[in-house]
Amino acid sequence: MSTDLKQAALDYHAQPKPGKIAIEITKPTETQRDLALAYTPGVAEPVRAIHQDPEAAYRYTAKGNLVAVITNGTAVLGLGDVGALAGKPVMEGKVVLFKAFAGIDAFDIEVDTHDPDAFIDTVALIAGGFGGINLEDIAAPHCFRIEKTLRERLDIPVFHDDQHGTAVIISAGLINAVKLAGKHLEDARIVCLGAGAAGLAAMRLLVTLGARREHILMVDRQGVIRAGDESVNEYQRAFAANTDRRTLADACVDADVFVGVSGPNLLTAEMLASMAENPVVFALANPDPEIAPELAQQTRQDVIMATGRTDYPNQINNVLGFPYIFRGALDVRARTINDAMLTAAVHALAALAHEPVPAAVLKAYDLASLSFGRDYFIPKPFDPRLIDVVPAAISQAAIDSGVARITQVIRP
Known part of the structure; x- marks a missing residue:
């Protein structure tokens, strides 16, 4: 800064x-x-x-x-x-x-x-x-x-945004990015760099959405989290893999997806080059991502990329989630925020990116046009439709899953 x-x-x-x-x-x-x-x-x-x-x-x-x-x-x-x-x-x-x-x-x-x-x-x-x-x-x-x-x-509702808010936005973006890559979430081989709150919650939600746990490699400072490693805590243990891959470089070979919630410049050009065709890279460390978008594009013209920054396309920003998740929960006086509500938020956000972009969004971002594709697969934070679309999905999921105190939306 x-x-x-x-x-x-x-x-x-x-x-x-x-x-x-x-x-x-x-x-x-x-x-x-x-x-x-x-x-x-x-x-x-x-x-x-x-x-x-x-x-x-x-x-x-x-x-x-x-x-x-x-x-x-x-x-x-x-x-x-x-x-x-x-x-x-x-x-x-x-x-x-x-x-x-x-x-x-x-x-x-x-x-x-x-x-x-x-x-x-x-x-x-x-x-x-x-x-x-x-x-x-x-x-x-x-x-x-x-x-x-x-x-x-x-x-x-008790909601740890660093876990579930981040997980919802990552998942919504990944659903669309994987489709753009011509692949299916259940087949995708995923590398997650960062095995703390955000990384673990994101991987758990992706499994709920259809990703296969055995296709996920989680990596922390010590390398790939592997079965039998006594240093792994009880929360990481669910993603301890039976694999001979040890380093981030090992994990990236032929991977379809990289999710970084760690630190700057940890994904090298060589690691990106070793990934599968149409690699999806979510380099979300702020302010400096795991790999600079410019370097990623120079290394792989087929890369599909998101960051946590406002000055690049496809910003993964929690403000797309937590205000609207709570709005939907409060509107029906929900007793909790459960997986059904989180997945409803994921699908609502992912679907919204496919809709025509309103003029207010183009004006806010000084853009002449914007449509679903590699440079736009997650809604923008200033999209005025978010307040209508996401809370409605959350409220309905709360009602359907039996955690709502009321079944008619009441909004102040």
Whole structure:
């Protein structure tokens, strides 16, 4: 990042007032009667109603449109364990995206602990006032147990975006990219570089969608994750392969798909050259991908590529997912976000990329035209159709799978 951009980022967050969010009052507070209704004595009536029926909180409070964005600051962006307070600008940013893209109110909460049990208990104790919990920037492997335990303890959606949000967008893009390559997901040989939260969740979701576990090689800093390796943790063990391939270079030979959720410049031109015809490369490390798109194109003219950056085609960006996934879940007061809802989001996003692109998208990206193909196989973040298409798919999947409290969409 340039010095000018760094200073601009600091100025943006500091001026004209610190931070990126504030609270909005939704009811009049101008008269004595307003005050009597908002607080004492009038507020006692919704208190009594909720005491008698906890579900009444959805009618009389902001719970139904309120998400808690919660972190302990142990895996913030690419900066690592910077602590809970240093993670607050990112959490505020997530709150902004919830509101801007899906009309969802959110509070950011920073829990200053490395103890997963203390974190779990803290979140569980405050969760009742929210319609959903978005876990953010929590390091693996603790993030897996934290999410699993909270999902078991709570009756509202608990969603770790670094896992499932990333997985949904990767999967939606890959479904289309593999088709463009003239291949089928169930036959594709996949290499995933990065065996943390994002990589493991993405591979699990791809298996749900039809990819074969035996066709997946996961690679971490030590090389290919192989059966019998005692250093592999319990979450990686499901993808431990029976193979004699040891290095990333070994894994890439004849692979159809490369998914990178790791670090910059780790996929070499030689590795890309060894992949199968029409290789699909998702180099998602930010800001510098596992292989530069320019180098990839020079190496293989048949490469089908995505990155995590806004300045290249096919950006894999979580903002395509989490606001709309939560919107759809909140609209039917879902008790959880399950695999049926995630796969519904995948298919909705993948299908949308096949539709004619509206003029608003072309204007936002200063493009004369755009249509489905190698340079466009995942919707753009500013596509105005996302708010209609993805939440509807999520709500219907929640209803069909029996986790919705109501079967008629209610949106604030």
